[in-house]
Amino acid sequence: MVFPGSFLGTEEEFLPGENCFEQSSSVYSDSIGKEHFDFDEKVVSVKKLSPDVSMLSIGNVVHAVVVLVKDQACVLEILEMEDPQRPGKKVVSGSKSSVLPVFSVMNSYVKFMSDYFKIGDIVRARVEKISPTGIELETKSGPGLGVVMAYCVSCRHALKLVEMELKCSHCGSNERRKISADYSLK
Ligand SMILES: [Zn+2]
Numbered sequence: 001m002v003f004p005g006s007f008l009g010t011e012e013e014f015l016p017g018e019n020c021f022e023q024s025s026s027v028y029s030d031s032i033g034k035e036h037f038d039f040d041e042k043v044v045s046v047k048k049l050s051p052d053v054s055m056l057s058i059g060n061v062v063h064a065v066v067v068l069v070k071d072q073a074c075v076l077e078i079l080e081m082e083d084p085q086r087p088g089k090k091v092v093s094g095s096k097s098s099v100l101p102v103f104s105v106m107n108s109y110v111k112f113m114s115d116y117f118k119i120g121d122i123v124r125a126r127v128e129k130i131s132p133t134g135i136e137l138e139t140k141s142g143p144g145l146g147v148v149m150a151y152c153v154s155c156r157h158a159l160k161l162v163e164m165e166l167k168c169s170h171c172g173s174n175e176r177r178k179i180s181a182d183y184s185l186k
Contacts, residue, residue, distance in 0.1 A: 001063070001080075002029040003122050003149040005158025006046045006184060009037075017045030028158075032063075032079055032122070045119070046140075056081060056096070056135065058127050062100060063148070064137065066121045074100045074117045076137065096135060104128060104138035105178055116178040122149035122178050139178055146180035161186045 008014065011025040017038070019031040019056045029035065032050040044047045056078070056160070064076035076097040101125070102110050110116060117123065124145055125137035139145040152160045152168035152175065159166040159175055 001184075002035045002046055003032050003158075003184060004028075004030050004099055005151065006035075008035055008046075014042055014044040019046035020044055020047060020090045046081070053132075056127055056130065058130060061145075062098075062127060062137070064123050064125060066117050066119050066123060067097075068116055069119060070113050071099040071113060072102050073088055074113055074123075076100060076123060078135070079122075081146075098125075098127075098135035098137050100125060100137045100139065104136070106140045115176055117147065117148065118153055118175075118177070121147045121177065122152050122184075124148045124182060134161055139180075143181040147177040148180045148182055148184050150175065150177050161168075 006029045008020060008027045008029060011022055011027060014027050016022045018025045019025055019029060020030050021030050021096050027044055029046045031046050031048050033046040036045050036047060061082045062078045063080050064078045068075035071147055076098050102113050104164045106115055124164050125139050126141055126145060127135060129136035130136040150160055150166055152171060152173060157168050157170040159168055166177060
């Protein structure tokens with residue numbers, strides 16, 4: 001699973017294929033999807049995840065992108081779910097809107113949602129509730145839950161996790177999030 005800005009290899013190793021781009025001699029993904037390395041042709045490409053109508057249930061772990069950050073909640077668009085029946089395999093859910101309330105972020109008190117999530121962040125979260133009004137997520141029940149990919153607020157480059165801090169290698173800024181132990185760019 002890769003995200004926009006995920007590092008895929010150096011220019012010497014691979015040429016950028018479908019849904020990839022090259023910058024400063026490195027190749028990155030420009031999409032959310034599954035990476036594919038063609039070692040014969042020396043090309044890396046990313047196969048975009050296609051929508052599916054799998055039903056979500058409580059306890060499912062999903063990947064979602066933050067589309068709105070309010071004081072009391074984040075609104076996230078669910079991109080895909082992890083399938084408990086097939087460990088390691090992932091099924092994409094349909095495009096579904098969900099909410100992460102401020103009290104479900106972590107076990108300690110969260111005053112400002114915007115200290116922990118920003119628009120565009122990719123979040124690994126667990127489905128807590130499903131009601132006619134929508135899907136509710138939480139990120140407090142495990143260390144693997146939280147932001148798995150974040151982008152610099154100033155320049156939009158992917159942030160790298162260095163010694164428990166998120167740093168932008170492009171403009172040098174440091175940012176704060178509710179970071180998952182599975183953060184994807186280390
Ligand atoms: Zn930056």
